[in-house]
Amino acid sequence: MNNDRFSPIHGMIRRALEEDLGPGDATTRATVAPDTLGEAILIAGEKLILAGMAVFKQTFLEIDPTLVFVARYRDRDVVPEGSTVCRIRGRLTAILSGERTALNFLQRMSGIATLTHRYVEKVKDSRAKILDTRKTAPGLRWCDKFAVRTGGGQNHRFGLFDGILIKDNHIAVAGSISKAVSLAREGSAHTLRVEVEVEDLAGVSEACKAGADIILLDNMKPPEMKEAVSLINGSALVEASGGITLDTVGDIASTGVDFISVGALTHSPEAADFSLEISHVES
Amino acid sequence: MNNDRFSPIHGMIRRALEEDLGPGDATTRATVAPDTLGEAILIAGEKLILAGMAVFKQTFLEIDPTLVFVARYRDRDVVPEGSTVCRIRGRLTAILSGERTALNFLQRMSGIATLTHRYVEKVKDSRAKILDTRKTAPGLRWCDKFAVRTGGGQNHRFGLFDGILIKDNHIAVAGSISKAVSLAREGSAHTLRVEVEVEDLAGVSEACKAGADIILLDNMKPPEMKEAVSLINGSALVEASGGITLDTVGDIASTGVDFISVGALTHSPEAADFSLEISHVES
Amino acid sequence: MNNDRFSPIHGMIRRALEEDLGPGDATTRATVAPDTLGEAILIAGEKLILAGMAVFKQTFLEIDPTLVFVARYRDRDVVPEGSTVCRIRGRLTAILSGERTALNFLQRMSGIATLTHRYVEKVKDSRAKILDTRKTAPGLRWCDKFAVRTGGGQNHRFGLFDGILIKDNHIAVAGSISKAVSLAREGSAHTLRVEVEVEDLAGVSEACKAGADIILLDNMKPPEMKEAVSLINGSALVEASGGITLDTVGDIASTGVDFISVGALTHSPEAADFSLEISHVES
């Protein structure tokens, strides 16, 4: 999220602006003269991990490329409550028309990063890494996954195309774990590892025998997970998943799994609290 | 959300599928023969208000228009925990490839509807109606606002173009509430009402004098709101906003305001719990 | 239409250029060396109200962002017949390839502004304002409505989403004016006024009783309109419409209506007369 023009965020930003602006910002057009200059400040309403400043900034630049930004914090920073995060200077009509869309991005992304960070903190004394899932807001996966990385988490596969993950439904159709793993190994690119989801220790054994590269322990209790980790014994990577919360993540990490994937990071984040205030109007 | 082909959901669905499927579902292609037929069932993991069935269904139909859906519940229904919501029959590859994207829509939309419904229940003995805001997930406003209606709420303006809402920042630039209201009345379509945000009783008086059609009481305490309502005395519609929660919404409703707008409905909904399970594979 | 990049005109301009240029300008490529520099002048072939200079300019800039424009007139100016409106300097291939598309925009927009201005002049001694309608060239509504404002008119709602206008067909389905107005009030955003079209004095009375915010007198004769205005007596805004011409608009304005909407402004404007001439070729 540097000055690389070629990421999917431009399309996301344009669509979000089109959705909000439609044929025009009726209130701003009526109340603010087009050439009024001034400054606005972005204020954090709570302590948070900042994520999404490039999207925030680009949203305004899509409206007016001449706006100037002076940032005091950057992505990954812990921002204290009440801090001024950045200043925006230029045409006030552009700032007012872009405000809500820019904040909608920033609040979601910083909310995800802040939540991720809390999970990461809980497992910092273990080997486990916190992963996201594909349970993202439709159309916003790139932003959601970027925010997870910003909060200290690691990304699982982006979509259905850059990882093999055999789930219960695939096993149901293929007939057995062994059969599914073997079909996956035969029928997919050699650049992808084969991961398989299992629900009990019998599944773990079968997955090991079938030669899975990664074993996903779904909805197991910590003691059973511990046994699974010992059964696998390094022959495959181990991932835990299934309704994991801030209360349970620590116990799960202590079972020795390599990865813990948490759907809530992206399916139910709370928006971080930000506001934008006009701090100066040039007369 | 009937059989009307012309809504923004088709674009949203295509983009969400492109994001998840990219060049193809590697796992399903490797493990499931293209013509395997079968059935999957959609199960509610908790009690919820159903919202988004048309989007859920259309997501799968974009992949395979021959899939057949048999629904037991419809949008607006209260679905008990553990219920089978619908059955999907047809090619299992299409069902497996569309599953996550379809669930991502349905879980967000039903989450919003369920949360809205809880707010609506809290104010049912007052005149107040629950409104949404523009604090939606970027690119998903249509779905978010549809879900609010489905949960019993009412929509505020869709974007910056179908309502005049003069906020603190516009007032700061215009110079005063009176000036801003007058500019808005002069410079906007006669089909739009003029709404203005005020923060205290002095603001309320000024807004009334300026002839605002709607007065938005921002972050006032209930006793002050009550006074404002009595001051306005029917000369304008009254809306309350600002950090309203399920705990405070009842008191606010009892002040006599006409509308209460709640950002949390769409900026921080919890995903409703659903799962999709293959219930039958044709051999 | 300042340096705001985020308006629908960019898409309109690109589509218009794609339509005209397709795989390339065969004549210019064959007859003009790519690096020939020079100047062209834009000449008004008749007295007109200038509208659309930003679109005119942007059309050329889409082809070659290095062209330089020196304008002698701006939008809203009355341009005398034969005047040089602006000069364009730079690569002549870009000027020649963009000429027709740029002129097509400018001629339509200035044609609409000039016509609007003539209507506005006719009613300048009354309270009535001239409004446009949704009878615009498909895909060009933003330009058409911009041109009406530039000519001194005021915009009616942009589309079906930013105003409530109950027409004869809605009343036919709803059953009565009263029923339709009441359904509209209940079922639409509180930010929108409710306007209803009526055809006679009985309709006017019913609309008043139903609490319509705006009453549209459709195809009434001036004496009947005058009676309607007096019947309404300030309880609603009053708009007149229906086959209004430059000959009749004055009489209608004198009935005391607040607004007069004129479809012909945008459905049948005459193109304003402009030409572009190469004034200098650098050798």
Add this chain to the structure above:
Amino acid sequence: MNNDRFSPIHGMIRRALEEDLGPGDATTRATVAPDTLGEAILIAGEKLILAGMAVFKQTFLEIDPTLVFVARYRDRDVVPEGSTVCRIRGRLTAILSGERTALNFLQRMSGIATLTHRYVEKVKDSRAKILDTRKTAPGLRWCDKFAVRTGGGQNHRFGLFDGILIKDNHIAVAGSISKAVSLAREGSAHTLRVEVEVEDLAGVSEACKAGADIILLDNMKPPEMKEAVSLINGSALVEASGGITLDTVGDIASTGVDFISVGALTHSPEAADFSLEISHVES
């Protein structure tokens, strides 16, 4: 304009509907129940040449593919004032939401066809054919040119890519008619004829010598045109252009030119008069 899905009209229709419908038809949604069925009739308000029925129909079908159309007239028909042109049956919400956009297309296209027909009638006793130009509404060229053919005219090149037309500005840059014609012949596809615009008899001679395939007589008086035709004597096709009106077209045709191109056909057509009325509501 048969059942061919692959023409540019689908994009035009979708954009026009998006422009008018945005996030939804507020009035219809509030006043008409989604499943109300009924019938509407399309009525011609004046005598006209019908053009654009496929676009008219497809506009509604984009909203609801289950609507049924029963047409009494087809494109190219002369429709008497007051006639019912077609009936539309199905969901009334779809009919009401599509009405304005469908009519905007049909009124423009039939207006162009009707005007073209009047020109064609004026020259029917000569060898001259009426041509259109590239002076079309931006983005609507396909429709505008289709309408000209429907009215009995013939299309000039569609854009800058399917015909060579050397105009005054190209000659100014190339240095002379001879040089421009020779460059065009060398540098363009052998599938295209070379046409050159000239303003006087000297130009005609030079163009003939240079081997132009078509000579465009721009803004000449009929006697001079007649001389030009005789000078050319069949060695090239002859086209006349320049401010031609219904009053002057007959005289020009009688000079013996092969083609007469008329910009007004598409830059200043008057919208044909149509209305759509709900004729039946199912109860």
Add this chain to the structure above:
Amino acid sequence: MNNDRFSPIHGMIRRALEEDLGPGDATTRATVAPDTLGEAILIAGEKLILAGMAVFKQTFLEIDPTLVFVARYRDRDVVPEGSTVCRIRGRLTAILSGERTALNFLQRMSGIATLTHRYVEKVKDSRAKILDTRKTAPGLRWCDKFAVRTGGGQNHRFGLFDGILIKDNHIAVAGSISKAVSLAREGSAHTLRVEVEVEDLAGVSEACKAGADIILLDNMKPPEMKEAVSLINGSALVEASGGITLDTVGDIASTGVDFISVGALTHSPEAADFSLEISHVES
């Protein structure tokens, strides 16, 4: 490539048709009446492996969804020279307008499949599998890779996102093979294997020690490859690449590598020879 509507081919087909048809097929419109029905046959001009029939068929269906196809061969079939591959019945205008675009797809795809098949045949007695590369025609990767699979090859990663492949340039920047492999392992999704390109035996050793999952032997001679395979000894998968031809592929396969990637499959395929002939015109 079954009846799945959601693959990238629809966009490819539409763009290819737009490119060829532009505003319309001038020859067909002029010479064939719109409703003429008939039949065309697709003939293979040489022995080939058929690939791309779904794209071929869909190209025509985009123009006219009522065309009927009767196929005698399917993808993967060896088609003898002179065979009739399929029959197409319906409106001849649609068949004529789609012919070239449909053939362009089919000839490229069958050319790739036929070439791939020749490579696959050469290595059928070894363990080696033939892989493609990312050296595809820009915008056509999905088709090119589909054709490779159809010809019996296996796909390498689709793009830069679904496989880690550390090449000489990455190593140059990272500083060493070990450093690059370690950075890749740390910084990428756990679902991806890490592949590294090496040029000599020293590189092979370093890659093994660094824990690479796949080692790509670039431009090595067969004897050196054999030594590399024995050095790696099953601790990583082995891929060979670099200017491999039909003459050299057999020797390379016999070195014991697991995969051989061949750029020529997709960067320089010869178009397969097909023609389409009208076999019947209904009178």
Add this chain to the structure above:
Amino acid sequence: MNNDRFSPIHGMIRRALEEDLGPGDATTRATVAPDTLGEAILIAGEKLILAGMAVFKQTFLEIDPTLVFVARYRDRDVVPEGSTVCRIRGRLTAILSGERTALNFLQRMSGIATLTHRYVEKVKDSRAKILDTRKTAPGLRWCDKFAVRTGGGQNHRFGLFDGILIKDNHIAVAGSISKAVSLAREGSAHTLRVEVEVEDLAGVSEACKAGADIILLDNMKPPEMKEAVSLINGSALVEASGGITLDTVGDIASTGVDFISVGALTHSPEAADFSLEISHVES
């Protein structure tokens, strides 16, 4: 292919990059720090005609507009084997991520130009010009035809819209050569010449009588072609086509035809050999 922004290449480049980059370049992100600066050099692996440098450059600029290019060769140049064609300086992540896509364009385009040049050399002592056909890679026609011009060839019509070419299938439907030519002349724009494909001398005679502007001799032997040329005797342009190779093109040129169209130029070009190497990393 100068600094003209308005050509179809931008869309082609973006789609090619999206196809290759998807959600991101996994290898580069993991192994190269975002701000590492350096230089890469483009090397020609064989003697070739350079074509496509603007597309090559623009591909990188889409990713990072701050990259700097220093070119030693330009389009149309003969580049000796082993030459450094250009240097690229800037962020190495952008160079690495764009490398493959940029090379894919350049290798195809230079391959086409080099092949075209070889055909052009073979006929340089005749009057014949080498033409391309519509047998291009779907979606890449603009690039393919640009490359043909760069190699010294001339373009045939771009698509079905900018030339009339009556082929065997059209004649089969129309009934006869005469009928088809006459329909084409009547029903198409006067700016287009009428070309007709014939297979024998009888066809040639009929085409001449029918007044065809161009006669295409399909699959004739040189002696028959010579006879055809003499039969036509300048009354029409003459084009030869049908399986022409580098071996046969010289003989065909010596028959006196005006044009020779060669499908192989664009349907089966061999990719030119280029490589990109990091030459410097700033530390």
